[in-house]
Amino acid sequence: MASTVLQFQGVSVVRDGNTILDDIDWSVASDERWVILGPNGAGKTTLLQIAAAAMHPTKGTAEVLQESLGKVDVFELRPMIGFASTAMARKIPRNESVIDTVLTAAYSVTGRWNEEYEEIDDRRAQRVLAEWKLEGFAKRRFGSLSDGEQKRVQIARAVMTDPELLLLDEPAASLDLGAREELVALLGGYASSPASPAIVMVTHHVEEIPQGFTHALLLADGHIVASGPLAEALTAEKLSETFGMQIELTERDGRFSARAV
Ligand SMILES: Nc1ncnc2c1ncn2[C@@H]1O[C@H](COP(=O)(O)OP(=O)(O)OP(=O)(O)O)[C@@H](O)[C@H]1O
Helix, strand or coil, X not given: CCCEEEEEEEEEEEECCEEEEEEEEEEEECCCEEEEECCCCCCHHHHHHHHCCCCCCCEEEEEECCEECCCCCHHHHHHHEEEECHHHHCCCXXXXXXHHHHHHHHHCCCCCCCCCCCHHHHHHHXXXXXXXXXXXXXXXXXXXXXXXHHHHHHHHHHHCCXXXXXXXXXXXXXXXXXXXXXXXXXXXXXXXXXXXXXEEEECCCHHHCCCCCCEEEEEECCEEEEEEEHHHHCCHHHHHHHHCCCEEEEEECCEEEEEEC
C-alpha cells in the first residue's frame, strides 16, 4: 500500500526579507512521480531542498518520509533520499572512476578514500550501472564522460542506496536531443516500475517529462498555480497562467510538448 513520503503544510521560506515559497500545501505518496514546473526563480529548487531535508521552512511544517523537519536527525534521513542535481555533480572529483562515483553513495561521500566496501555494495553498483546503460563505463573517469553520460551517472549514484524518495533537479538540462531522449526513456522505464521509489523531478521543459509520471506541481513566484494528477494540473490554461503567456500544450503517448500561441 502507498505511504506518504512528503507532507508539507503552510510551508513558507523567507530569505533576506523575500518570500521565496509562500504557504505551500503539498503531499506526495510513495507510488507517485511528480514533475515540478515554473519560471526561473519560482522556488522549484528551494522546494526540492526542503524535500531533501537540506533546508528547513521558515514557517509551516514539512514531513519527509514521515519525519518532521526540525525534530529529526537529518543525517539519518538523508541516506534514504536520492538527490541528483548539478550542485551535487560539482562535488564529484573529476578523476573519480564511474564505479567509485556510484559506490561512494553507499557511504554518503563523494571521492573514494579508504572506505572498505562490501561485496554486496559492489554488486549493487554494477547492477545500477547496467540499469542506467553505463556498463562499459565503470573504469572511466567521471570528468571524461559526456554530459549525457555524467547525468546518468548522477542518477545511478542517487539510486545506489535504494532510496525511498528520488529527487532530480533538471536531469536533462544541457543535453542534446539524442542524449535527452535516451535519458527520458530510461527515466520513463524507471518511473513506470512499481518497485521504484516516489520521484520528484524539477524541469523547465514539458518535453522532458518521462512516460509514467503521474502528477504535476506548477509554481510561480513561490505560489502553487496547480497541483495534482497530470491530467488536471498540466493543462494549457494552467501553464499559461504559470508562465504569464498564452501556451499551447499537446500530448501524445504520454509525452508532452508546449509552445507559445
Ligand atoms: N539564500 C538565498 N537568499 C536570498 N534569496 C534566495 C536564496 N536562495 C534563493 N533565493 C531566491 O529565491 C528565488 C527562488 O529560487 P529557486 O532557486 O528556488 O528558484 P527556481 O525556481 O529553482 O529557479 P531556476 O528555474 O532559475 O533554477 C530566486 O529569486 C532566488 O534568487
